[in-house]
Amino acid sequence: MSDIIRINSKGISTEELAPCSAVPAEAVLIGEARETGALHLDAGKVTIGTWECTPYAEILALPDATEYSTILSGRVAITEADGGAQEFGPGDSYVLKSGFEGRFEVLETLRKIYVLIAD
Template sequence: MRVIDFNDTVPTTKRRLADLPDRVVEGDPRHETQMRFSTEDGSLIAGTWTSTPGKWVAFADRDEFCVLLSGHVKLISEDGTEQEFKTGDSFLIPNGFRGFWHVLETATKHFVIRSYEGA
């Protein structure tokens, strides 16, 4: 077992978020992800993610810690509360958050996600 270096070169997965039914609310966001770590059962993952502008329903049933390397995003909870994050900001989206991701300016982040799906 070795320490995971986020500067290592790893394969990139590309996805058009509109390919997931009923997820996109605005725009045509495109995502690129470099998975850097995953437990055997996939309950803990870490990597680097980039998204073009757009707004979509946030994924749920997970805790997600993010470090925004570049860009500008807004998280909007279902009660309408908005929080904005820019280059250099770090934040945690707790399990139970319901709302939207809104990428205002192409953004890149490092992330660590603990998934609770099926738990």
């Protein structure tokens, strides 16, 4: 087994995306989060995967982890608690620091590669 995990430009390593549920139903504000994903690595404090979801909005809270993501396709708007908003699209990356809480709104079906680092 190799210590190298290849992830292609569609966010797929050796498997296809499968139905998943990362979005808590109680956090959803509008729409329906229809999700698929693939887990590439789950190693203690680091989780790496690909996630795709249809348009919806939620209150997102990361009380004890930092998230780094690169958008492969689609668009997302992220609004901080103070109202500052930013939009991200294909090729963009973002970091949400541990403790982030705000609005996460998928504007167009979104596919991203993410890295979660637990505190």
